[in-house]
Amino acid sequence: MTIQFNDETFRDDYSFHNSAWAIKRFPFPFHEDSYMYSVNMEQHRGGPAGSIYEKRFDVDEHYLSEMRDRAMVLADDPLRCQSLPHMTLAGWDLLELIMVSKSEDYPELFELHRDGNTWRWVNKPMGIDDTFTFLDEATLPYGPLEYITRQAQGDWCVLDQRDDNLWMDAGMVTTQADWSLDFDIGMNFFEWHAPVPLAHEKGIFVRALKFLLNIQQGSPARRLNWTMTVTPLLDTSPENYHKWGIQKTTLTPENIGQKQHLRVELQTFFRLPRSNALVFPIRAYLCSFQDLMTMPKWGRRLHRVIRDLPEELATYKGFIANRPMMLDYLSKFDDGLPTSDGIWPEFESEPPLKPSADS
Amino acid sequence: MSKFEFPPSIKSRPIYGTLEPRKGPAHLLIADAVGAEAIIEVATPEMMRTAHIIYIPKGTEFSEKLRALNPAQYYEGASYAASVSRIHKVLGDAKMGLQVYLAGTEGMMGQAQLEATNAGIPHSAIQLEHRGSVARRMQCVHCKGITEDVEVDPFVCSHCGLNLFVRDHYSRRIAAYQGVCIDAEDLGNVPPSKGIYE
Structure with missing residues (x-):
């Protein structure tokens, strides 16, 4: 299908919106009626047609607007994209992976023409047609990592692998769930995850690292992660927290359905061929509560998950203060009926919401 | 007397040992x-x-x-x-x-x-x-300025003036702990400062 790109904002007037298509393919992250950390990895080898899993790097209706937002974040704070000196080769690896994948997966949008090291890259939606020399930084307007990730949705962490660990040594991070690349760059896997509660004690990171260290070329993996965001703000950075934190206090029972968003990250992991680095794209999808509630299964389930979530997780994910108001809202969409297994909405087979007795 | 037992903390926080003489040319x-x-x-x-x-x-x-x-x-x-x-x-x-x-x-x-x-x-x-003072070198995550010898939590960033709380998250590359605005969600609601380990 041809993607109709939205003209929308993730700041100021927040005109971000999801089409019916985008809601239906939203990666609802809960496969059952409760949530706890797990090493929920699976192979990233496509998925149902039209789903966010189908392509290696999903392009959707928010592409152009997200890239515009990224350019604004970088203009305000160039430290959001950094690469330690030994990571330049990994940046070229990533540029190649994205260009090859996008031109093969979306030939109507992207083209890559290679003649030896002379490459021509055409990005039709963004109006880019550049010819450059592969592995020669002087022939691109930015370093290879910054050049290509200014044209690819989601955040990008490029991890060096040495001493049986992964090191956060390069990245493009403008749509993050409250962590700072500038602070965390150079840290190993356990250090940059240090602030996460409960998961260390459960051995999650030891097992996850073991898995990631063994990812092979051509065999990428994926998992979902999630948090909550009030207003569809992509740049929920610690750098700007003193500006956006106050938005959490603007929820009311009247506006919560429209203002409160579930923020889901599709995290994928690809081994890079020359550098042996691991690239870890973190692609964020936002969906308002009221749009989620159009799927009866998601309404029932989200209420149960948020209600039963351990306090530490609700605190870490930053919504402990708003949880009672969320539950007031969500409980109206939970009639107690059972839900089917798995994350897919199953709009056709899931029973519609039973009207509650007092309405 | 001058040795301080740091409480257990998260994995990015440095831990310190006791110096021992080692063999080496210098x-x-x-x-x-x-x-x-x-x-x-x-x-x-x-x-x-x-x-x-x-x-x-x-x-x-x-x-x-x-x-x-x-x-x-x-x-x-x-x-x-x-x-x-x-x-x-x-x-x-x-x-x-x-x-x-x-x-x-x-x-x-x-x-x-x-x-x-x-x-x-x-x-x-x-x-x-x-040995000695347990004061911390703090980086303000907002303005990136470093405030040296911070002994209390919360404290005022010496560069941008925001009220920051003291995290245990530590960057070796910056050689500093992270300070984050404490009253972002309730401007002006800053609890009284106390010693970092009190």
Whole structure:
């Protein structure tokens, strides 16, 4: 299908919106009626047609607007994209992976023409047609990592692998769930995850690292992660927290359905061929509560998950203060009926919401 | 007396040991304030024959005792900032096998450790022992400014003036802990400051 790109904002007037298509393919992250950390990895080898899993790097209706937002974040704070000196080769690896994948997966949008090291890259939606020399930084307007990730949705962490660990040594991070690349760059896997509660004690990171260290070329993996965001703000950075934190206090029972968003990250992991680095794209999808509630299964389930979530997780994910108001809202969409297994909405087979007795 | 038992914390927070003499062709010992005591305890006559001591007194009185160890080179700096170009030079000139001993405050040790690793000294050749003040070197995540010797939580960023709370999250590359705005969700609601470990 041809993607109709939205003209929308993730700041100021927040005109971000999801089409019916985008809601239906939203990666609802809960496969059952409760949530706890797990090493929920699976192979990233496509998925149902039209789903966010189908392509290696999903392009959707928010592409152009997200890239515009990224350019604004970088203009305000160039430290959001950094690469330690030994990571330049990994940046070229990533540029190649994205260009090859996008031109093969979306030939109507992207083209890559290679003649030896002379490459021509055409990005039709963004109006880019550049010819450059592969592995020669002087022939691109930015370093290879910054050049290509200014044209690819989601955040990008490029991890060096040495001493049986992964090191956060390069990245493009403008749509993050409250962590700072500038602070965390150079840290190993356990250090940059240090602030996460409960998961260390459960051995999650030891097992996850073991898995990631063994990812092979051509065999990428994926998992979902999630948090909550009030207003569809992509740049929920610690750098700007003193500006956006106050938005959490603007929820009311009247506006919560429209203002409160579930923020889901599709995290994928690809081994890079020359550098042996691991690239870890973190692609964020936002969906308002009221749009989620159009799927009866998601309404029932989200209420149960948020209600039963351990306090530490609700605190870490930053919504402990708003949880009672969320539950007031969500409980109206939970009639107690059972839900089917798995994350897919199953709009056709899931029973519609039973009207509650007092309405 | 000057040793402090840090409470258990998250995995990015540095932990410190006790200096022990190691074999090596040369020894660089850097201390501030009562960190001098750890140098005096670890020093051996053999080590001192090829030792360079860099000491930042911060108003303490250990100069005579350190000189009495008879190191090959001895230097006293007025502050860390005043000493860093010398530290940089010494590390740059270092030969394979140099042993580095750091003792004193977290802020000094963190910065000197960063100089050492940037100079290519392997982490296995660097020892750290905390002594004295438990004040922290803090980076404001918002304006990126560093505030030295922070003893209380919350504190005011010395650059942008925001009220920051003291996290245990630590960056070796910045040699600082992270400070994050405490009243972002309720402007002006800042709890009274107290000592970081109180």
